[in-house]
Every structure is written in C-alpha cells, then in structure tokens.
Amino acid sequence: LGAARDPLLVIGCGVVGASAAAGWSAAGHEVWGHDRRELLPLVGRGWLARAVPIERLPEAATVVLALPVGGILAALRRLPFRAGQLVTDVGSVKVAVMAAAAALPQGVAFVGGHPFGGSAESGWEAARADLFAGSTWAVVAAEGDGPAAAARPGEALAAVGELAEELGARPVPCDAAAHDRVVALTSHLPQLFATAVAAELAARDEPLAASLLGPGGRAFLRLAGSSFELWRDILAHNRDEVERAFAAVTARAEKPLEALGEEFELAREWSRRLRPG
Amino acid sequence: LGAARDPLLVIGCGVVGASAAAGWSAAGHEVWGHDRRELLPLVGRGWLARAVPIERLPEAATVVLALPVGGILAALRRLPFRAGQLVTDVGSVKVAVMAAAAALPQGVAFVGGHPFGGSAESGWEAARADLFAGSTWAVVAAEGDGPAAAARPGEALAAVGELAEELGARPVPCDAAAHDRVVALTSHLPQLFATAVAAELAARDEPLAASLLGPGGRAFLRLAGSSFELWRDILAHNRDEVERAFAAVTARAEKPLEALGEEFELAREWSRRLRPG
Numbered sequence: 001l002g003a004a005r006d007p008l009l010v011i012g013c014g015v016v017g018a019s020a021a022a023g024w025s026a027a028g029h030e031v032w033g034h035d036r037r038e039l040l041p042l043v044g045r046g047w048l049a050r051a052v053p054i055e056r057l058p059e060a061a062t063v064v065l066a067l068p069v070g071g072i073l074a075a076l077r078r079l080p081f082r083a084g085q086l087v088t089d090v091g092s093v094k095v096a097v098m099a100a101a102a103a104l105p106q107g108v109a110f111v112g113g114h115p116f117g118g119s120a121e122s123g124w125e126a127a128r129a130d131l132f133a134g135s136t137w138a139v140v141a142a143e144g145d146g147p148a149a150a151a152r153p154g155e156a157l158a159a160v161g162e163l164a165e166e167l168g169a170r171p172v173p174c175d176a177a178a179h180d181r182v183v184a185l186t187s188h189l190p191q192l193f194a195t196a197v198a199a200e201l202a203a204r205d206e207p208l209a210a211s212l213l214g215p216g217g218r219a220f221l222r223l224a225g226s227s228f229e230l231w232r233d234i235l236a237h238n239r240d241e242v243e244r245a246f247a248a249v250t251a252r253a254e255k256p257l258e259a260l261g262e263e264f265e266l267a268r269e270w271s272r273r274l275r276p277g
Numbered sequence: 278l279g280a281a282r283d284p285l286l287v288i289g290c291g292v293v294g295a296s297a298a299a300g301w302s303a304a305g306h307e308v309w310g311h312d313r314r315e316l317l318p319l320v321g322r323g324w325l326a327r328a329v330p331i332e333r334l335p336e337a338a339t340v341v342l343a344l345p346v347g348g349i350l351a352a353l354r355r356l357p358f359r360a361g362q363l364v365t366d367v368g369s370v371k372v373a374v375m376a377a378a379a380a381l382p383q384g385v386a387f388v389g390g391h392p393f394g395g396s397a398e399s400g401w402e403a404a405r406a407d408l409f410a411g412s413t414w415a416v417v418a419a420e421g422d423g424p425a426a427a428a429r430p431g432e433a434l435a436a437v438g439e440l441a442e443e444l445g446a447r448p449v450p451c452d453a454a455a456h457d458r459v460v461a462l463t464s465h466l467p468q469l470f471a472t473a474v475a476a477e478l479a480a481r482d483e484p485l486a487a488s489l490l491g492p493g494g495r496a497f498l499r500l501a502g503s504s505f506e507l508w509r510d511i512l513a514h515n516r517d518e519v520e521r522a523f524a525a526v527t528a529r530a531e532k533p534l535e536a537l538g539e540e541f542e543l544a545r546e547w548s549r550r551l552r553p554g
Binding site: 116117135138170172174182185186187189192193194200202203204206208209210213215216217218222223224226227235239246248249250252253257261265266267268269271273 | 391393394395397412413415447449451455456458459460462463464466467468469470471472473474475476477478479480481483485486487488489490491492493494495496497498499500501502503504505508509512513516522523525526527529530531534537538540541542543544545546547548549550551
C-alpha cells in the first residue's frame with residue numbers, strides 16, 4: 001500500500017532537503033535534486049542521482065518541496081505539476097500550505113508534511129542522512145472532495161508516511177488546523193521569546209550573559225540564531241494562532257506570585273508527557 | 278592563596294549539594310553533610326565523611342548552603358556562624374542573599390555562589406560528582422566595609438572559586454546586581470514562559486503537542502517540569518528585574534512583522550556568543 005514511486009524530485013536542497021535526499025538515496029530511491037545552488041557535490045556524495053533543471057518536473061513521480069514556506073506556496077501556485085504525481089512539502093505551517101494545495105490540478109495527490117528533526121545550521125553543508133532519525137514528521141491529508149483530494153487519499157498519506165519512516169522518523173497524522181495551533185505554542189512562540197530575550201541582551205550589552213547560562217537557558221537561547229528569512233514566512237502564515245498563543249501565555253506568565261503555583265502545577269503535570277516511555 | 282579549609286559542611290544535600298559533596302570528597306576534602314533527610318546512603322557511597330546534626334556547625338571551617346533561596350536566607354539569619362568560618366551558597370538570586378549575608382557576625386567571610394550546572398531532577402538520587410563539569414559558577418564578593426566583608430575578601434573569593442574549579446566548573450566573578458539582571462532574562466523569564474506554555478497546552482488539552490516537537494521546543498518545554506517550591510523563592514526575590522525583563526521582552530516579541538527583522542538581526546548577532554570558541 002502506497003509506496004512513493006521514483007524518481008523522487010527534491011526541490012530545495014538546503015539542510016532539510018539534502019538530508020532527506022541523502023537518506024532516501026541510502027534507502028534505495030532514485031533521488032533527483034533541484035536548487036538555485038550548484039548540486040554537483042551532492043551527486044558526488046551519492047545523495048542525489050542527478051541534479052535537474054525545473055523543466056524536468058513532469059518526469060518525477062514524487063515531488064518534495066523542501067523550501068521555506070513562502071517558496072512552498074509559490075511552487076504550489078506556479079509549478080506545472082501533472083496528474084499522477086504525488087507532491088509533499090516540509091513547511092512549518094500547514095493551513096496555508098493545504099489551502100494552496102487545494103488549487104492543484106485534478107489528479108495531483110498532495111500530502112502536507114512537517115519534519116520535526118532539524119538543524120540550527122542551514123545549507124546542504126550541514127546535512128546528514130540521519131538528521132530525522134528518532135524525530136516525528138507530521139503528515140496531513142488533503143480534505144474534502146476538491147481536486148486536491150487524491151483519488152486514494154489513504155494511499156498518498158501512507159506513501160508520505162513511509163518516506164518519513166525511511167529516514168528513521170515517525171509519521172504523525174494530524175489535521176492542518178490542529179498542527180498550526182500546537183506549533184504556535186511549542187515552536188513559534190518560543191522562537192519569538194528567544195529572539196526577544198537575545199535582542200534585549202544585545203541592546204543592554206550585558207557582558208556576563210553568555211557566561212551565566214545553565215543548560216536550559218543555553219538551549220533556549222540557541223533558538224535566537226534562527227534566520228528571519230525562514231521565520232518571516234512562518235509567522236506571517238500563522239499570525240492568528242501566534243497572536244492567540246501570545247495573549248494566552250503572557251496572561252499566565254504575568255500572574256502574581258500567589259497565582260503562579262497553579263500554573264507550575266499544570267505545567268509540571270503536562271511536562272510528564274515529555275518523558276520517554 | 279585562599280584554599281577552603283576542612284571540614285567542609287554542606288547544608289542541604291539535594292541534587293546540587295550531594296553532587297558538590299561527591300566531587301569535593303573525590304578531590305580529597307573532608308565533607309560533612311546536614312539535611313532533614315537521612316544521609317547514611319551518601320556516607321556509604323563515600324560522598325560524605327559523616328552526616329552531622331546542625332549543632333556541629335561551629336566545628337566546620339567552610340559551610341556551603343545548598344538550599345532553595347528561602348532556606349539560604351533563613352540560614353543566614355538564624356544559624357550561629359562563628360568568626361573564622363568561610364560561608365558560601367548556591368542560590369539562584371544574589372542581591373537578596375548578599376543583603377542577608379551583610380548581617381552575619383563580624384569575622385564570618387561570605388562569598389555568594391551560583392552554579393550553572395544542574396539537573397532537571399531533584400534529590401540526591403539524581404546527584405553525580407561531575408554534575409558541574411564544564412559549567413560556570415558565579416562568585417560574588419561581599420562589598421563595603423561592614424562585617425560581611427571578609428578581612429581578606431580576595432582570599433575568600435579565591436577559596437570559593439577554587440571549590441568550583443575542583444568540581445570542574447569555571448568561576449565567574451560578578452556583582453550581585455549584574456547577576457540578577459542577567460538571570461532574569463536568561464533563566465527566570467524562560468522558566469516563566471515555559472511554565473505558561475505548558476500550562477496553556479494542558480488547559481487546551483492538545484493531544485498532539487508532545488509529538489509535534491523538535492529538539493529546540495523539547496528543550497524549552499523540559500523547563501516546565503521545574504518545581505514551584507524552588508521557583509517561588511527565586512521569583513519573589515528577583516521580582517523587579519523579572520518584571521522589567523518581562524516588559525522589555527514582550528514589547529519586542531509583539532512587534533509587527535515588519536519590525537521583527539531588526540529583532541532577529543540583533544538576536545542572531547548576540548547568539549554568536551553562544552558558540553564554543
């Protein structure tokens with residue numbers, strides 16, 4: 001049921017696309033790559049069977065859009081996908097992506113994807129075949145009976161789930177709205193806070209700040225190295241949920257000390273879900 | 278210059294106190310422990326030379342207050358320290374601790390301390406001799422010419438710095454106000470945000486949230502497992518700086534998208550200080 005067919009074309013070979021290409025090549029797929037950057041080094045490493053111009057898109061059986069969210073949306077609107085192709089993406093927001101995919105031509109099967117493994121670095125120089133091992137990978141089926149819904153949607157979902165599994169990831173089926181609600185809290189808001197804390201440290205010029213850090217604070221502040229180029233798109237396309245999350249979280253965080261005990265209790269109870277097993 | 282003399286009494290043998298005791302014993306110190314919990318298992322492991330009642334406090338040459346901040350403040354006010362003792366602490370706030378230490382009897386040398394290694398777990402069961410290896414350890418000299426200022430303050434600071442080094446940590450001399458300003462941003466505010474995000478996830482009952490997490494979000498949300506017992510004291514005794522940090526950071530985080538590019542730029546520049554080397 002539902003194995004993705006080759007050749008598999010990865011559009012966008014940064015750290016995510018190149019890592020996935022490396023893993024899929026290792027799993028035996030014929031992987032093609034397209035990027036504005038020169039991809040011959042990836043062919044040399046055996047991560048890609050070939051680097052192709054975008055004109056060869058119709059020859060691909062499976063297409064992975066490994067671009068920033070803005071690039072994914074533009075590709076869905078502009079590229080000439082053909083009936084029979086399976087298309088997926090790796091974008092950090094899903095409602096906007098699924099809406100754009102709903103306008104794909106009849107017969108193109110689309111499944112939204114979002115890998116939760118990753119790297120703070122960017123570019124294929126930071127890629128590795130096991131980047132997604134042990135992580136989760138959200139997979140979102142197209143809904144409704146419009147053209148975006150595949151003839152056999154379960155089959156398309158299973159095929160993309162299998163692609164994730166071939167990289168050592170665990171596919172997590174979810175709907176686009178639930179995905180975007182959750183990541184507003186667990187990813188987009190932490191990114192905004194880490195950026196704001198680091199910007200405040202920079203503005204205050206506290207020379208001791210990088211020394212007075214424990215492992216938790218250091219992990220949190222590492223987020224501040226993220227690129228605005230990626231985050232502008234994410235924040236723009238999940239604005240409502242991020243604003244709702246911001247209001248709810250700051251209201252809890254600014255409660256008086258007497259009321260914070262209950263917040264810590266709720267939070268500690270929730271955090272037990274993070275423990276393995 | 279300034280080696281801490283034995284016996285070294287660790288008051289409070291939770292994860293921090295027991296880990297330090299284990300490391301100091303391994304380094305050749307005679308370490309005594311005091312705790313409301315039974316400490317014979319720590320003697321059995323060779324982490325303590327003996328467990329003592331608090332009445333034996335006067336026999337200690339060096340005293341380490343490894344308690345929550347409220348316990349440290351109470352100990353500084355109530356315990357009968359004697360002239361000639363070197364006293365230090367491990368509290369996460371320093372202005373309040375240094376103020377309490379200023380009322381110690383003449384001849385007691387006090388140096389504030391704050392180890393940045395640590396564990397999300399609590400209790401000596403989670404302790405290990407290398408808990409602080411590779412981390413930093415803030416050391417704060419008593420100021421002014423009051424009784425809290427040691428006869429030879431440089432010597433006391435060096436002795437506590439050496440205790441940190443014996444555990445593999447790097448002592449970072451700083452003043453109490455700078456310490457509290459910095460940790461409000463790098464530790465206390467991230468804790469409040471993580472608690473508030475996890476509490477909001479619990480309240481919304483988002484079943485997918487623990488699955489849709491990357492390494493950064495997971496590290497951030499692990500903070501939500503912290504105990505309010507510890508944090509109530511910390512937040513109560515650094516309230517002004519935490520409120521100032523909260524106002525500054527939320528103002529940056531809620532800027533419109535067009536203005537966020539500058540924040541990301543400042544933050545990314547600052548985050549380069551986190552890179553090793």
